[in-house]
Amino acid sequence: MIISPMLPRRVLATVVAVGALTVVATPVALAHDSVIGGNPADGEVVEEFPRRIELEFSGLPQEGFSTVAITDQDSGDLLFSGEPTIDGRLVTLDLPADVSGGPGDYTVGFQILSSDGHATRSATTFTVAGDAQTTATPTGADAKPVEETTAVENTAEGDTSIVSNPIVLTLAGLALFGVIAGAIVLAVRNRDRR
Known part of the structure; x- marks a missing residue:
């Protein structure tokens, strides 16, 4: 059986290309849901303090284990925290x-x-431009003490690292294995021809 000298190079190039595409495309497919819109939108300046917070995600969040909290950045006061509705x-x-909150x-x-x-x-932010005479006030039965603000801020900085995802690591390892296996096959074939 005669094997074309170009065949091992093509096989190696294909293995390398598939491995690279797997590593590059996998994190996008397995990334956690992120905020893609909302009311108020992330970074938006509004005239009045909102009566409702809406966050639109890139995927479909699952029911349970969900919390949304609003914090005044200047005072550090947690104004309200509760379980949201998911639709x-x-x-x-x-x-x-x-x-309520002022500017x-x-x-x-x-x-x-x-x-x-x-x-x-994670977290989004918004700014109330409004009238400078109103001030933010944590009130109501669901208002939490200031000590809990740190927990909410730490929650907003949680780990959303793709590298910690075991599926991504497994697929990346398989891609690397494929590249190494292709290189070994190519080296063995070249050695056998000599």
């Missing part, structure tokens, strides 16, 4: 009438169960 990709938290910067920290089954924690 498709939209996560909504209605704020009680006695929870300033606010953080919307959230924790959801992503469509990939992993907990996702």
Whole structure:
């Protein structure tokens, strides 16, 4: 049987290309859900403190294990924290009438169960431009003490690293194995020809 000298190179090139595509494409496919829109939108300046927080995600968050919290960035006060309503990709938290805030910067920290089954924690921000005479006040039965603000902020900085995903690591390892196996096959064939 005669084997073309170009065949091993083509096989190796194909193995390398498939391995590289697997490594590059896998993190995108397995990334946790992220916020792609909302009301107020991330970084938006609004005239009045919102009565409802809406977050639109890239995937379909799962029910349970979800929390949304609003914090005044200037004072560090946690204004409200509660379990949101999930409808498709939209996560909504209605704020009680006695929870309000004046001009300033606010953080919307959230924790959801992503469509990939992993907990996702992050945050968005918005600014109230409004009238300078109103001030943020944590009130209502669900208002939490200031000490819990740190926990909410830590939650917002949670681990959403793709590298910690065992499926990604397994696929990357398989791709690397394929590249190494292809190189070994090529080396053995070249050695046998000599």
